[in-house]
Amino acid sequence: MNEAIRHFIQKVNERNIGEPEFLQAVSEVAESLIPYIESQSQYKKSKILERLVEPERVVIFRVPWLDDKGEVQVNRGFRVQMNSSIGPFKGGLRFHPSVNLSVLKFLAFEQAFKNSLTGLPIGAGKGGSDFDPKGKSENEVMKFCQSFMTELYRHVGDDIDIPAGDIGVGKREIGYLFGQYKRITGTFNGVLTGKGYEWGGSLIRPEATGYGLVYFVEEMLKMKDDTLVGKKVTISGSGNVAQFAAEKCIEKGAKVLTMSDSEGFIYDPAGIDQAKLEYIKDLKDNLRGRIKKYATKYKCEYFPGERPWKIKCDIALPNATQNELDLHDAKTLIKNGCFCVAEGANMPCTPEAIAVFNKANIFYAPGKAANAGGVAVSGLEMSQNSQRYSWSREEVDNKLKGIMQDIHQLCLKYGKDPHGHINYEKGANIGGFVKIAEAMLAQGVV
Numbered sequence: 130m131n132e133a134i135r136h137f138i139q140k141v142n143e144r145n146i147g148e149p150e151f152l153q154a155v156s157e158v159a160e161s162l163i164p165y166i167e168s169q170s171q172y173k174k175s176k177i178l179e180r181l182v183e184p185e186r187v188v189i190f191r192v193p194w195l196d197d198k199g200e201v202q203v204n205r206g207f208r209v210q211m212n213s214s215i216g217p218f219k220g221g222l223r224f225h226p227s228v229n230l231s232v233l234k235f236l237a238f239e240q241a242f243k244n245s246l247t248g249l250p251i252g253a254g255k256g257g258s259d260f261d262p263k264g265k266s267e268n269e270v271m272k273f274c275q276s277f278m279t280e281l282y283r284h285v286g287d288d289i290d291i292p293a294g295d296i297g298v299g300k301r302e303i304g305y306l307f308g309q310y311k312r313i314t315g316t317f318n319g320v321l322t323g324k325g326y327e328w329g330g331s332l333i334r335p336e337a338t339g340y341g342l343v344y345f346v347e348e349m350l351k352m353k354d355d356t357l358v359g360k361k362v363t364i365s366g367s368g369n370v371a372q373f374a375a376e377k378c379i380e381k382g383a384k385v386l387t388m389s390d391s392e393g394f395i396y397d398p399a400g401i402d403q404a405k406l407e408y409i410k411d412l413k414d415n416l417r418g419r420i421k422k423y424a425t426k427y428k429c430e431y432f433p434g435e436r437p438w439k440i441k442c443d444i445a446l447p448n449a450t451q452n453e454l455d456l457h458d459a460k461t462l463i464k465n466g467c468f469c470v471a472e473g474a475n476m477p478c479t480p481e482a483i484a485v486f487n488k489a490n491i492f493y494a495p496g497k498a499a500n501a502g503g504v505a506v507s508g509l510e511m512s513q514n515s516q517r518y519s520w521s522r523e524e525v526d527n528k529l530k531g532i533m534q535d536i537h538q539l540c541l542k543y544g545k546d547p548h549g550h551i552n553y554e555k556g557a558n559i560g561g562f563v564k565i566a567e568a569m570l571a572q573g574v575v
């Protein structure tokens with residue numbers, strides 16, 4: 130690590146004490162970006178990166194609500210408005226007990242690069258709450274969402290900041306949030322994405338992150354004239370991203386061996402086919418049950434408290450949460466012959482794991498490139514809302530595919546070294562940065 134990088138990371142650490150996830154995300158970017166910035170005097174002089182790590186605004190608020198027993202509950206709400214140089218703030222809301230400022234700042238920072246990579250005019254934000262939807266009644270989830278939006282509505286708007294879903298926030302929560310926004314403001318507009326199709330949502334938005342991830346993997350495999358047909362794939366998670374990544378892998382002829390939740394993973398050597406996947410969708414989205422039930426129903430192994438990375442595979446898709454794949458997991462994957470890791474989740478691989486992938490010279494795609502399909506189709510939902518129009522499934526899916534191919538090309542442009550090795554991490558960091566940097570230069574010191 131050179132002195133400029135060390136100095137920059139130290140400064141960020143001093144200004145953001147007790148924010149390990151944010152520091153991790155910034156350090157990862159700084160390592161590939163600072164050598165590039167050193168060669169671009171205009172970015173260095175204007176302190177673009179120093180400004181990028183400072184959110185434009187952070188809102189923290191109280192979210193009080195009454196549970197079904199009539200008791201008062203209090204949660205904490207956040208919105209990190211990270212960067213609006215290329216468009217209004219845009220990024221998901223996460224409802225999970227682990228949510229804190231560090232987690233949301235790392236997510237908002239990653240979002241800036243990701244949104245830029247999509248080529249769409251969307252800035253970056255992220256928000257959420259330490260509220261846990263698990264085990265809550267429908268009524269409690271609705272009450273919480275209404276209270277959350279009763280403060281958030283002041284800070285968002287279809288030209289200001291457009292939240293969407295993330296962990297713990299799906300179509301149900303977006304519905305309650307939208308209903309409350311409409312009720313308070315008396316307006317029906319595109320303030321949120323991930324809406325139901327009947328009330329302004331886009332076709333393919335639910336599928337977009339998972340499908341986009343697999344389109345990106347296909348582009349990587351094309352680099353060595355390969356396809357997904359017959360490949361063994363391990364997937365973590367069983368939520369939105371995992372479900373639709375599995376669906377697209379199955380459609381492309383790959384064999385999906387594992388899925389997981391926060392309590393453990395299932396291993397189905399026969400492969401999870403579309404019918405079994407429909408069972409998982411119903412189990413997780415409607416019954417809100419545990420993945421363990423799959424093992425009982427389809428008579429396969431369940432590994433409580435473990436993650437799926439010890440299962441032999443060609444391709445690994447971490448699709449659950451941050452830091453879910455560590456050094457030991459990375460070494461196991463390499464030892465077992467895995468040659469491609471693509472992140473559906475945000476920052477699921479630890480820095481030590483990424484170093485192992487780079488050393489082994491396998492395909493490694495960071496989330497900001499590989500999972501950008503979700504926010505890309507959110508951007509397309511905003512366009513449709515502005516036009517008061519909806520596009521067909523095929524139209525949106527083709528645009529998604531094109532965007533993922535373009536992101537792959539940008540990674541090649543900035544990440545290919547003289548020996549032909551592609552560092553997707555470096556490519557995504559520089560490719561995402563340049564557009565934001567140019568916009569910030571043009572807009573002056575703001």
Ligand SMILES: NC(=O)C1=CN([C@@H]2O[C@H](COP(=O)(O)OP(=O)(O)OC[C@H]3O[C@@H](n4cnc5c(N)ncnc54)[C@H](OP(=O)(O)O)[C@@H]3O)[C@@H](O)[C@H]2O)C=CC1
Nearest residue numbers: 295296297338366367368369370390391449450474475503
């Ligand atoms: N939704 C989207 O469009 C996008 C999502 N992402 C990222 O993808 C990841 C998954 O999001 P999404 O699928 O939307 O979320 P969901 O809430 O739909 O699903 C999350 C899945 O991850 C599991 N999980 C959550 N926390 C943990 C944990 N601490 N340890 C182990 N497993 C965990 C959940 O298990 P359980 O049910 O037990 O909690 C569940 O299976 C996140 O990193 C998110 O930021 C990235 C781009 C877009």
Ligand SMILES: O=C(O)CCC(=O)C(=O)O
Nearest residue numbers: 220221293295503504507
């Ligand atoms: O669709 C969106 O606006 C945001 C999706 C998201 O949260 C993400 O890309 O991590």
